[in-house]
Amino acid sequence: MILAIDYGGSNFRYQLDTHPIVILETQSVDLMLFLEEMMVQYPIESIAISFAGQVRNGVILSAPHIALHNVEIQKVIKERYAIPLVIDNDLKCAALYEASLNPHANTLAVLYIGTGFGGALVHQGKIIGGANNFAGEIGHTPFRATPFGCGCGRNDCLELSLSGKALALWSHHYGLDLEEFRLEDIKSKPKGDTIHQNFLDALAHSFFTVLNLFDPDGFIYSGSVMQNNPHLIDFLQECYTQSAFKTVRKAPKIELSISKEGCLEGAKLLLNQEKK
Ligand SMILES: [Zn+2]
Structure with a gap:
């Protein structure tokens, strides 16, 4: 299964494969804890995250509202579960999706x-x-x-x-x-x-x-x-x-733009680029 996440300033939305999107409040979610729980519950093979903050090379540099700084999320997930995780800034994810439409x-x-x-x-x-x-x-x-x-x-x-x-x-x-x-x-x-x-x-x-x-x-x-x-x-x-x-x-x-789920879809495209 692919776990796609749209980590926004107010809403935290996630989707397993093509299942319906689940919406939570960002402030109620501890990202690392959430990922660990999802890994226990579902056979997740890869994770794609669109993130409303600054990200570089799989490291979260800064986040809206909460203290998530210099979190080496990609490295941690790879070491713990041996699965790929891709993450980029939400506007970059949305742009990637728009490019796929053009x-x-x-x-x-x-x-x-x-x-x-x-x-x-x-x-x-x-x-x-x-x-x-x-x-x-x-x-x-x-x-x-x-x-x-x-x-x-x-x-x-x-x-x-x-x-x-x-x-x-x-x-x-x-x-x-x-x-x-x-x-x-x-x-x-x-x-x-x-x-x-x-x-x-x-x-x-x-x-x-x-x-x-x-x-x-x-x-x-x-x-x-x-x-x-x-x-x-x-x-x-x-x-x-x-x-x-x-x-x-x-x-x-x-x-x-006419796309509604550009961030989530764009994050999944990152995963495809990673595989190539
Ligand atoms: Zn400014």
């Missing part, structure tokens, strides 16, 4: 604008990791100073202008009461146009950065803020028309 794309950029902002790039079927597997952490690129602090320690990260968290922080800052982060609603409130314009500026800035650095065949946008504001795709198409070299290159595809 097999003709040479380079694909997958950008997530939900609670946070981040992304991943897949080139010729492989995730671009960089020297430290931090490639794609575009949310922490300095943009404009804000009155807020980012989890990374800075106060000017793109994520503080371009994310659901940013919209909540800015709305609170200006005393706006917003339940749903629909930009069209925000725009009509006092000071809402400032938040809206700052968001669009950050979106355009991140788009041009990725476009000019990687020249992708396609941009796939995912996350709740994008899904709630599909008109942002039109905005990005418009941005493209103002880009350099637009007359001599093929326009990239710019679309909303």
Whole structure:
């Protein structure tokens, strides 16, 4: 059996082969204990984990909310049970899955604008990791100073202008009461146009950065803020028309993601790559 896990900031979801997905609260799960219990109960032959945190070479470097640092999870499982375990950052897993849906794309950029902002790039079927597997952490690129602090320690990260968290922080800052982060609603409130314009500026800035650095065949946008504001795709198409070299290159595809289980499915694809 394959055990696939989507370790998110709030939800811990797992699936045995193609059985229904089971959802637990992340904070209620001790990952190592969970794996040990699953190994006792089921004939598990391999484990694939999509992880909402930083991971490098099978080692968990940092995790949301909880103290999981420098856990050599791949090595521990291999030594204890002699089975393969693959693990990577959740956005990287999701990007791998998106790439499998777009097999003709040479380079694909997958950008997530939900609670946070981040992304991943897949080139010729492989995730671009960089020297430290931090490639794609575009949310922490300095943009404009804000009155807020980012989890990374800075106060000017793109994520503080371009994310659901940013919209909540800015709305609170200006005393706006917003339940749903629909930009069209925000725009009509006092000071809402400032938040809206700052968001669009950050979106355009991140788009041009990725476009000019990687020249992708396609941009796939995912996350709740994008899904709630599909008109942002039109905005990005418009941005493209103002880009350099637009007359001599093929326009990239710019679309909303349609995949629901990209993280879980992408983690399983990691397993296939490991076998090769
Ligand atoms: Zn940051």
